[in-house]
Amino acid sequence: xxxxxxxxxxxxxxxxxxxxxxxxxxxxxxxxxxxxxxxxxxxxxxxxxxxxxxxxxxxxxxxxxxxxxxxxxxxxxxxxxxxxxxxxxxxxxxxxxxxxxxxxxxxxxxxxxxxxxxxxxxxxxxxxxxxxxxxxxxxxxxxxxxxxxxxxxxxxxxxxxxxxxxxxxxxxxxxxxxxxxxxxxxxxxxxxxxxxxxxxxxxxxxxxxxxxxxxxxxxxxxxxxxxxxxxxxxxxxxxxxxxxxxxxxxxxxxxxxxxxxxxxxxxxxxxxxxxxxxxxxxxxxxxxxxxxxxxxxxxxxxxxxxxxxxxxxxxxxxxxxxxxxxxxxxxxxxxxxx
Ligand SMILES: Cc1cc2nc3c(=O)[nH]c(=O)nc-3n(C[C@H](O)[C@H](O)[C@H](O)COP(=O)(O)OP(=O)(O)OC[C@H]3O[C@@H](n4cnc5c(N)ncnc54)[C@H](O)[C@@H]3O)c2cc1C
Numbered sequence: 422x423x424x425x426x427x428x429x430x431x432x433x434x435x436x437x438x439x440x441x442x443x444x445x446x447x448x449x450x451x452x453x454x455x456x457x458x459x460x461x462x463x464x465x466x467x468x469x470x471x472x473x474x475x476x477x478x479x480x481x482x483x484x485x486x487x488x489x490x491x492x493x494x495x496x497x498x499x500x501x502x503x504x505x506x507x508x509x510x511x512x513x514x515x516x517x518x519x520x521x522x523x524x525x526x527x528x529x530x531x532x533x534x535x536x537x538x539x540x541x542x543x544x545x546x547x548x549x550x551x552x553x554x555x556x557x558x559x560x561x562x563x564x565x566x567x568x569x570x571x572x573x574x575x576x577x578x579x580x581x582x583x584x585x586x587x588x589x590x591x592x593x594x595x596x597x598x599x600x601x602x603x604x605x606x607x608x609x610x611x612x613x614x615x616x617x618x619x620x621x622x623x624x625x626x627x628x629x630x631x632x633x634x635x636x637x638x639x640x641x642x643x644x645x646x647x648x649x650x651x652x653x654x655x656x657x658x659x660x661x662x663x664x665x666x667x668x669x670x671x672x673x674x675x676x677x678x679x680x681x682x683x684x685x686x687x688x689x690x691x692x693x694x695x696x697x698x699x700x701x702x703x704x705x706x707x708x709x710x711x712x713x714x715x716x717x718x719x720x721x722x723x724x725x726x727x728x729x730x731x732x733x734x735x736x737x738x739x740x741x742x743x744x745x746x747x748x749x750x751x752x753x754x755x756x757x758x759x
Contacts, residue, residue, distance in 0.1 A: 422544055423447045425700060426552035428535045428565060431458065433672020433689035434558035435519040438528040439477050440697040450523070451548045453534040458516045461584045461653035463607045463619040463683055465596045466508045466515075468758050470687035473694075474519075481518045483510035484610040486596055489754045493600040493740035498747050500754035507758070509596070509611040511586075535559070537568055538668060545667045554700045555668045558693075561658055563674035571670070573659040577724070578731040581654030582680050583628050584619040589645045591616050596683065600740050601634040602733060605681070608638065618642070621680055623731070625654070656680055663709045669696045675712060678723045681730075682757050691715050722757060 425441045427434045430452030441448035452458075465486060466474070474481060486507035490499045524530070535548040538555060545555040547565075557565035566572050591610030599606040604622035611617050618638075620631040628650045632639055658677045663670040670676075672689035692712055699708040730736045743750040 423449050423550065423552045425449070425554050425556065425697075426451065426545065426547060426550055427556045427558055428547065429558035429560060429672070429674070430520065430530065431460065431558060431560060431672065432515065432519065432686050433674070433693055434556070435516075435523050436473065436477065436690045436693035437556045437558055437671050437696060439519075439523050439526055440694050441700075442523075442527045444697055444701045446697070446700070448527075449529045449531060449550065449552070451531045451533045451535055451550070453532070455532055457513050459651065460512050461582050461619070461651035462512050463584065463596070463609055463680055464509055464511060464611050464617045465607070465609045465683045466510050467684055467687050468502050468505045468507050470684070470690060471505075471508055473687065473690035477522065479518050479522045481508065481510045482514045482612075483508040484591060484612065485594060486609070488595045490593065490595045490597045491600065491740045491743050491750070492597060496740045496744045498740065498744045498750050499595060500747070500751040502758050503755050504759065509609040509617070511611045511615070511617070536564065538565055540666050540668065553667065554705070556696055557668060557670050557674050558672045558689075559674050561653060561656070561673040561677055563658075563670065565668065566660055566670055566674050569665045569668060571660045571662060571665060573661045575657040575659040577657055578623055578727055579655040579657055580621055580623050580679055580727070581625050581652065582619055582621045582656060583631065583650055583652040584617055585628050585650045586611070586615050586617050586648040587642045587645050588614055588647065589616055589642055590614060592641070599635055599638050600736070602736065603634065604631050606632070606635050606638055607683070616642075619680070621656075663712050664705050667705065669699070669705055669708050671696050678720055679727045681726055682719065682723045684719050684723075684757055688716050688719060719757060722753065
């Protein structure tokens, strides 16, 4: 019987496992994909996200992010992070750094696909292993959340994301968000010769189709080599609760609103720490309340912005309003950054 089994070796699973071994728990990660993992992501690490990595003793290669800029046609507004920078980091670089650190700390890795969970008063059985507790960090469409009957229908706008890396010298040290009537494009510098462009929209379809509307941005990157596209969605996912007996949901598996405000990884790291604290204290029933409290401010702001921007008349006025009220914009950005 091991202490903690973590299903999913993305950022949430790796952070959970690291907090687990730090707390003295024998911890195993089961991940179904081999090698260094990539994923559709804007790759913007907010200052609060970086703070978690620092606490875990992990440094990652990337480019500093000084703030967030909104752009629509000729309108532009910039907000700086007030206490420290964020960082643009490729998911492959993040995964390599986190899994190296986890291995060094003593986390064991198993390649496998967990397809079900059973539990009793003493422990959990899954993927041929038995553990005292299981953390499901198995992503947006969490098979374990579904298997336990915790997935709930999500009300509100449904959106998808698609990301492309373009080989070009970054022209910005902020996350630049370009708004059109139907989609946003998030430009994040991630290396000295690379920017990531993630397009979020309420429609499915390839990168090229969505990118057509971004005239100026498109012209800037036209002709530069790019890597393969990666897509994800629908983004909005809902769970009735994040605890079922000895199983706890962490990261996107716990529920997700939208990538619009870029705090997914930071919240995943925060929840990883809470989940391990609850396991160590043998009080898993506290975790759901603590998760709600940790994520409340982010969920409310993101939900409000997604719902408002789904109305064409409000959407078209968002960037002009932020430009007219830069202090309000700066304050909202900094509410989400820490
Ligand atoms: C387009 C887009 C842009 C985004 N931009 C940002 C951003 O700029 N900043 C930010 O912080 N966040 C951003 N996010 C959110 C961020 O990507 C997620 O919050 C983050 O990846 C969550 O990590 P996770 O570990 O929970 O899930 P994942 O990274 O999805 O990892 C889950 C892992 O579980 C594994 N798995 C699944 N099922 C099983 C199984 N049955 N058995 C074994 N393994 C399994 C998968 O293979 C995967 O490796 C963005 C998301 C999208 C879609």
